[in-house]
Amino acid sequence: MSEVENPFEDFLNWQENLTFNEVSINSHSFRDVEAKLSYDHDMRFVAGFSLREAGFQLLSSNDYSNDFFKKGDVEFGVLQRSLRLTNLHDAKFEFIPKQSPAVILREGEAHRFTFNVANGPAFDLGAFSFTYETGLHEITFNSHDIKAEVRKLAKQKNTNLITGTIEVSNVDSTPINFTDAFNAACNLQRFLTFAGGTQPGIGHAEGFNTSRRVCFAPGYNRRDPLHSHTNWFGISQIRETEKVNGCFQTALKGESSEILKRCLEFYRASTAVRSSSLELAIVSSSAALEVIVPYILSTRAKMDANLLGERIPFHSKVRACFGVVGLESDPLEMSQELQKKQASLNNVDAFELSSMFRNRIVHQGKNFDVNGRELIEVWDLQMWMIEILFFFLINYRGTMQDRRPTTGWAGGATTIPLL
Structure with missing residues (x-):
C-alpha cells in the first residue's frame, strides 16, 4: 500500500514564538525570554529557548522543582525536558508544563473556547457535527472527514490524529473562563470515550473575544492510541449521536x-x-x-x-x-x-x-x-x-x-x- 499523507497531523507543523516576562530556572530568574512553542511526536507541548551567559550558573545546582514561566499575571510550573550547553556559556533548554493543557496566556475575557480533539472515534459519514446545551453552556462538536486509510496508517505508525474540534460558550453570551469551558469539554470527551471505546485527548485550547485570541492553553490531556475494535457505536448509531449524548450528559x-x-x-x-x-x-x-x-x-x-x-x-x-x-x-x-x-x-x-x-x-x-x-x-x-x-x-x-x-x-x- 502506498503511503497516505496524514493531513491532520498539524500539531507537528505548529510553532509559535511567545515572549515571557519571566522565566525561573534553578532559582535563577531571566527577564523577557522569547521561547519557541511546539509539539513533539508524542503530542507533548514543548517550550524551547536559548540563554547566553547562563551555562555555569544553571549547572551550579540540580534543583529544578520550582521552575516556572510567567507572562502577565499567568504563571505556570514546568519540568525540564532537556538542557544542552552549546559552549561554556550558552545553554539551550526545553521544558514541558507540569499539567496539560496549561494556561500560558490570558489577555482579557473570552466569550468562546475551542479545543482540538485527538484520536477521537470514527464518524464514517464524513464530516459530522452536532450542538447541544447543558443549561449553562452551548457545546458544538465537529468531526473531521478523515479517510479510513489515513486512520489505518496512523494506527500502524502509532501516531496521533487531530480528528475534530469542540467549541464551548455560555448560553447567555457572557464571558466564560478556561476552567468552566474545559470541564464542559471533558464531559463531551467522556461521551466520545464511550462511543469510541478509548479516550480521545482534548487540548490546544484557545479563548476568543470576537476574533481576537485572549487566552491560550496548549497541550493535551490523557489520550489513548487509535484503535479499531468494534463496540456498540457503529455507522447506524452515528445518526443517533446527539440523542445518546443528550441522555449521557443528563x-x-x-x-x-x-x-x-x-x-x-x-x-x-x-x-x-x-x-x-x-x-x-x-x-x-x-x-x-x-x-x-x-x-x-x-x-x-x-x-x-x-x-x-x-x-x-x-x-x-x-x-x-x-x-x-x-x-x-x-x-x-x-x-x-x-x-x-x-x-x-x-x-x-x-x-x-x-x-x-x-x-x-x-x-x-x-x-x-x-x-x-x-x-x-x-x-x-x-x-x-x-x-x-x-x-x-x-x-x-x-x-x-x-x-x-x-x-x-x-x-x-x-x-x-x-x-
Whole structure:
C-alpha cells in the first residue's frame, strides 16, 4: 500500500514564538525570554529557548522543582525536558508544563473556547457535527472527514490524529473562563470515550473575544492510541449521536455520575489494552462490572450490604442485576465457542461462565482450560454487558451495534434488549 499523507497531523507543523516576562530556572530568574512553542511526536507541548551567559550558573545546582514561566499575571510550573550547553556559556533548554493543557496566556475575557480533539472515534459519514446545551453552556462538536486509510496508517505508525474540534460558550453570551469551558469539554470527551471505546485527548485550547485570541492553553490531556475494535457505536448509531449524548450528559449531572465515570475508566482501559493483552482486557472489563453491578442492585433493587457482601458469588449479583434492568435476550446467543464451553460445564449460564474465565485468569492454577477464541468471546460478552448497563443508567433505549458476533458485517442496528 502506498503511503497516505496524514493531513491532520498539524500539531507537528505548529510553532509559535511567545515572549515571557519571566522565566525561573534553578532559582535563577531571566527577564523577557522569547521561547519557541511546539509539539513533539508524542503530542507533548514543548517550550524551547536559548540563554547566553547562563551555562555555569544553571549547572551550579540540580534543583529544578520550582521552575516556572510567567507572562502577565499567568504563571505556570514546568519540568525540564532537556538542557544542552552549546559552549561554556550558552545553554539551550526545553521544558514541558507540569499539567496539560496549561494556561500560558490570558489577555482579557473570552466569550468562546475551542479545543482540538485527538484520536477521537470514527464518524464514517464524513464530516459530522452536532450542538447541544447543558443549561449553562452551548457545546458544538465537529468531526473531521478523515479517510479510513489515513486512520489505518496512523494506527500502524502509532501516531496521533487531530480528528475534530469542540467549541464551548455560555448560553447567555457572557464571558466564560478556561476552567468552566474545559470541564464542559471533558464531559463531551467522556461521551466520545464511550462511543469510541478509548479516550480521545482534548487540548490546544484557545479563548476568543470576537476574533481576537485572549487566552491560550496548549497541550493535551490523557489520550489513548487509535484503535479499531468494534463496540456498540457503529455507522447506524452515528445518526443517533446527539440523542445518546443528550441522555449521557443528563446522567452526568445525576446521582449515577461518579459510578458512570469510574466504570467508563475501566471500559476504556479494557479497550486500550486489548491489542497487547487480552487477559488484562478481561480483568479490566470484569472490574467495570464490579463497579456498576453493585450500584444498580443497591439503588434500584434496594439490596443491603449483606446481600452485596463477599459471601454472595459475584456471578449471582450480575444475574440479579440483569434481572433488575430487564434484559430481554440470551447473552450467549451470538457466542458459538462459549456455547460449546457452556455445554461442557454442566450448562452454567453466561454470568457464571464469565466469572469462571475471570477467575481463571486472576487465579492461575485452576483446573479450567481456555483458548484464544473463547477469550475473545468472553471479552466481547463482558463489554456488551457493560454497554447494556450503561444504557440502562443513562435511560437510553434506542439501537446499538451488537459487538458479540465475530463473523459477518459490522454496522447493523439492533434494538437495545431492555424492557
